[in-house]
Amino acid sequence: EAGVVQSPRYKIIEKKQPVAFWCNPISGHNTLYWYRQNLGQGPELLIRYENEEAVDDSQLPKDRFSAERLKGVDSTLKIQPAELGDSAVYLCASSGWSGSANNEQFFGPGTRLTVL
Amino acid sequence: AQTVTQSQPEMSVQEAETVTLSCTYDTSESDYYLFWYKQPPSRQMILVIRQEAYKQQNATENRFSVNFQKAAKSFSLKISDSQLGDAAMYFCAYREAGNMLTFGGGTRLMVKP
Numbered sequence: 001e002a003g004v005v006q007s008p009r010y011k012i013i014e015k016k017q018p019v020a021f022w023c024n025p026i027s028g029h030n031t032l033y034w035y036r037q038n039l040g041q042g043p044e045l046l047i048r049y050e051n052e053e054a055v056d057d058s059q060l061p062k063d064r065f066s067a068e069r070l071k072g073v074d075s076t077l078k079i080q081p082a083e084l085g086d087s088a089v090y091l092c093a094s095s096g097w098s099g100s101a102n103n104e105q106f107f108g109p110g111t112r113l114t115v116l
Numbered sequence: 117a118q119t120v121t122q123s124q125p126e127m128s129v130q131e132a133e134t135v136t137l138s139c140t141y142d143t144s145e146s147d148y149y150l151f152w153y154k155q156p157p158s159r160q161m162i163l164v165i166r167q168e169a170y171k172q173q174n175a176t177e178n179r180f181s182v183n184f185q186k187a188a189k190s191f192s193l194k195i196s197d198s199q200l201g202d203a204a205m206y207f208c209a210y211r212e213a214g215n216m217l218t219f220g221g222g223t224r225l226m227v228k229p
Contacts, residue, residue, distance in 0.1 A: 033216070042120075042207050042219030043161070056216065089159060105217060107161035 002026070004108035006092050012114045018080035021111045025073070025094030032069060033105065034077050035091040043091050049075065050097070079113075087115045118143045120210050122220035129198045130228050136183075137193045137223045139208030146170075149211045150184065150191045155222075156204040164206070167191065195225075203227045 005024040013019050025032050030051050035043035046065070048056040051072035060067065064083070069075040079086055089110040095103040119142045129135035141150070152164040167175045167184050174182050179199075183192045195202055208220040 040222070042209075042222050043217075044219070045216045048216060091159075091161065093161075104163060104166075110159040112159070 004092055004094055004106055006090075006108035006111055008111055009109060010112050010114075012116065013082055014116050015084055016081040018078065019082050019113060020079075021077045021090050021092075021113075023075045023077070023092030023108060025075075025092070026106055028096075029094035029106075030072075030097050031095045031103070032075050033093040033095075034067060034075070035093065037089040037091055037110070039088070046077070082113075082115045084115050087113055089113070118145075118210050118212075118218045120208055120218050120220035122206075122208055122223050124223045125221075126224045126226065128226045128228060129195070131198055131200060133198055134194060134196045135198055135225065137195075137206050137208075137225065139191045139193070139220055141189050141191065141208070141210050141220075143189070143210065143212075145212055147212070150182075151209040151211070151217070152180070152182070152191075152193045153207045153209060153219075154202075154204045155207060161207070165193065198227050200227050200229060 007022050032049040034046040036046055037043040047060045047067050049069045052069050067077045089112050091110045092108045093105040095105045121140045148169045150167045154162045154164050165175050165177045165180050167182055174184050179196045181194045205222045205224050207222050209217045211217050
């Protein structure tokens with residue numbers, strides 16, 4: 001069974017440019033998460049989807065960040081325009097329904113973004 | 117808000133020896149879950165071990181075990197017979213049912229041959 005797939009693995013852009021990250025969760029997983037991991041720190045949640053609905057986006061900087069999961073399967077996270085401080089690893093994870101006490105989040109390999 | 121603290125930025129262990137990584141957390145809840153994740157240079161977060169707060173028995177997975185002290189809000193990870201492949205960043209994480217993972221800042225484990 002394939003795990004969580006993310007692309008690209010690496011992205012280097014200049015500030016003020018747009019960038020997009022793509023995630024395909026494990027088949028059958030209703031819940032999809034986007035995390036940001038700054039260098040030397042633990043991941044922090046940006047947004048959580050239950051199927052196609054964003055149910056927790058309180059940590060998403062909405063002035064420049066957007067996300068979508070139109071058909072409740074794969075998801076795209078976009079930054080426009082990117083700033084120097086956006087340099088980080090962006091991790092995607094998926095799980096069964098997050099209301100279940102016994103779910104486990106499976107993580108993708110992440111996208112390392114460098115903003116110059 | 118829940119917080120998770122890992123006070124050891126780096127730890128080092130000799131191959132085949134035992135090492136313990138520390139984690140403390142803050143919560144007012146009684147029902148929650150604690151996790152240790154491993155993140156090698158490939159960046160893939162891998163679940164190492166989990167503990168349900170309502171269980172008094174400490175979780176064990178092969179060479180990995182935890183010391184869960186609920187009253188002290190402490191959740192340490194013991195790695196026995198350390199192997200070179202254990203070298204990675206280790207993250208302690210907290211989760212309430214239905215809520216998100218809150219991660220600690222991580223501990224970098226180095227294994228010396």
